[in-house]
Amino acid sequence: MTDDAGVTGAGPVRGRAARAAVRAGLNAGWIELSHCFTMIADAFEILPIPLLSVVILLAVDVKHVHVPGTHFLIGSTLLAGMLILNISVNGLAGMAMYVTLAREDGTLLRAKATPNGMLGLLTGKIVVVSGTILLTVVCLLIVGLAPFGGLAIGRAGTWLTLAWVLALGLLAMLSVGAVLGSLFPSARSGNVMMIGIFGLIGISGIFTPITRLPVWLQWTGQAFPLYWIGLGVRSALLPANLAVVEIGHSWRHLATAGVLGAWAIAGLVLAPVLLRRAARRVTGSSVAARRERAMARAI
Amino acid sequence: MTLKEAGPLPEPGLSRSADPHDEPVIDVRDLRMRYGKADVLNGVSFTARRGEVLVLLGPNGAGKTTTIEILEGFRIRSAGQVSVLGVDPAHGGEAWRARIGVVLQSWRDHGKWRVRELLANLGSYYAPYSSPGASRPWDTDELIAMVGLTEHARKRIRQLSGGQRRRLDVAMGIVGRPELLFLDEPTAGFDPAARREFHDLVHRLADLEEATILLTTHDLDEAEKLANRILIMAGGEIIADGSADELSRRMSTAAEVRWSRDGQRFVHSAADAAGFVRELFRQYGGSVEDLEVSRASLEDTYMALVRQFESGQGAGAEHKFSVVTS
Numbered sequence: 107m108t109d110d111a112g113v114t115g116a117g118p119v120r121g122r123a124a125r126a127a128v129r130a131g132l133n134a135g136w137i138e139l140s141h142c143f144t145m146i147a148d149a150f151e152i153l154p155i156p157l158l159s160v161v162i163l164l165a166v167d168v169k170h171v172h173v174p175g176t177h178f179l180i181g182s183t184l185l186a187g188m189l190i191l192n193i194s195v196n197g198l199a200g201m202a203m204y205v206t207l208a209r210e211d212g213t214l215l216r217a218k219a220t221p222n223g224m225l226g227l228l229t230g231k232i233v234v235v236s237g238t239i240l241l242t243v244v245c246l247l248i249v250g251l252a253p254f255g256g257l258a259i260g261r262a263g264t265w266l267t268l269a270w271v272l273a274l275g276l277l278a279m280l281s282v283g284a285v286l287g288s289l290f291p292s293a294r295s296g297n298v299m300m301i302g303i304f305g306l307i308g309i310s311g312i313f314t315p316i317t318r319l320p321v322w323l324q325w326t327g328q329a330f331p332l333y334w335i336g337l338g339v340r341s342a343l344l345p346a347n348l349a350v351v352e353i354g355h356s357w358r359h360l361a362t363a364g365v366l367g368a369w370a371i372a373g374l375v376l377a378p379v380l381l382r383r384a385a386r387r388v389t390g391s392s393v394a395a396r397r398e399r400a401m402a403r404a405i
Numbered sequence: 406m407t408l409k410e411a412g413p414l415p416e417p418g419l420s421r422s423a424d425p426h427d428e429p430v431i432d433v434r435d436l437r438m439r440y441g442k443a444d445v446l447n448g449v450s451f452t453a454r455r456g457e458v459l460v461l462l463g464p465n466g467a468g469k470t471t472t473i474e475i476l477e478g479f480r481i482r483s484a485g486q487v488s489v490l491g492v493d494p495a496h497g498g499e500a501w502r503a504r505i506g507v508v509l510q511s512w513r514d515h516g517k518w519r520v521r522e523l524l525a526n527l528g529s530y531y532a533p534y535s536s537p538g539a540s541r542p543w544d545t546d547e548l549i550a551m552v553g554l555t556e557h558a559r560k561r562i563r564q565l566s567g568g569q570r571r572r573l574d575v576a577m578g579i580v581g582r583p584e585l586l587f588l589d590e591p592t593a594g595f596d597p598a599a600r601r602e603f604h605d606l607v608h609r610l611a612d613l614e615e616a617t618i619l620l621t622t623h624d625l626d627e628a629e630k631l632a633n634r635i636l637i638m639a640g641g642e643i644i645a646d647g648s649a650d651e652l653s654r655r656m657s658t659a660a661e662v663r664w665s666r667d668g669q670r671f672v673h674s675a676a677d678a679a680g681f682v683r684e685l686f687r688q689y690g691g692s693v694e695d696l697e698v699s700r701a702s703l704e705d706t707y708m709a710l711v712r713q714f715e716s717g718q719g720a721g722a723e724h725k726f727s728v729v730t731s
Contacts, residue, residue, distance in 0.1 A: 119500065119533055119534070120499070120500075122533040123499060123500075123503075123530075123533040123534065126529055126530060126532055126533045127530055129529065130526055130527075130529045130530050133526055133529070134526050137518065137522060137526070138517070141517050208514075211513050211514045212509070212513060212514040213514040213515065215479075215509065216514055216515075216577070218479065219477070219502070219505075219507040219509075219578075220502070220527060220530050220581075221499040221500070221502045221503040221530050221531065221534060221581075222499050222530060223530065226530060
């Protein structure tokens, strides 16, 4: 009953329209990504994390500190940690921020008013967030690999593992980020989420081995995808003998794929439902009211 | 539309009549909206025909925005029947969406994008819904020229002035060549020049495209300039319905007669102005000076309607004005 005149057969049209929306989303994502290269302000939005990471790396007297019980420089484990930090913070918080911002500035409403607009919006945002993450990963690797040798970058397995861990991890992070973004009422309350993320980083064994934490915290940490992304990235970059500091002295690839996959599926199922719910609540008048509140806060 | 066309037979499964031109573009019956215990809309009914420019006029809080948001499919009504392009907006799919354009209040999205870039991107969503009768979307450059932004096509959107941004909003609303366009308070915060440009644009749209346009405003002057038909809303009801001319004619039964005699000024309100003036001259003849007879303006009518409605606030007032509703 929702078909329009002159178009025969709803099925093919729906398929073509969905493909057009995905293409438009990819195009939009690419345009927004290119703003990072052409606009200084945008570049500064992305740069701090890799820059800060490099400063921290250089500040630690990495040349002389080894991972206890090995000949492995601690700087290299730090580099792995920075990569994980960047993926998880940008993925989760970046996506959540995009969604809350889209609700506030009218982008979500615009998407609602456009045929298949939500599909295009989500595609675009995934391109932008994963694009910025991959860019910073590449920057970090270029800056970090030279001073801290010992990372296992010569193995083909390294890149293969890195690829599937990044893909699954990004999928989990982005969809969970979209879920969080549609749950939080405003960009401001996103700050609460950042505190949560940093707390999670603390118990996810990213900068200190998780085995040093009390057992109940180890279990809490393992319930979240952050720990498993970290484990996966370490397993790809670090020499095999460093698995000794991990739980069960193993990289646990199967469990990594399982947990990350479960989070990704849960996020992918929930995200469209919650986004639609959030979108239903967004109307012209509510966007105007939100803007007024935001202005009142700014004054 | 009086012209009957021998259109193609309706496809099975489509809920359209044989001749779409006969069907009202918007058909609202006894629309009600309730938030908690507050009734925002108390039985709104109206229709819009193809090519009509309809203005919802009323004070703030009259229910204009709620009505338009229900028609756009952005809000779910509490009760009543609504049909927009033959479809219930609460269940409107993507193909229905493609035939509708929406220009809302206060958008500030996509600030970093360039004007042309954004319109081209938005337009690409509509291409699959193109049909021989309606080629979608608009050609981007043609569209930009139509809203007068050609020299700003490569500018970033956040660098546009308020009036330019609003014209871009309109371009975004019509990029898919909509059969029906909704505009909510389109000129709020405009300076007079921007307002005039905007009015020209709406006229061009209605003439060129034969699009049906529904817009809300609390600006009477704007309603008078743009509308084929004005619906005056107050307290969640439509209290009057007609062209600007009809409304002031039908409502202002009494005209005001002013004159002076022997240096003294007089004012009299008369239902039969001509008869009154005739009588005036018969009695005083040559001593009547400065004679002036004026019918109430639309503004007087509007103010009187809203004031009476608010003081009556309910059943009494409703019946009083039901004469006006055609």
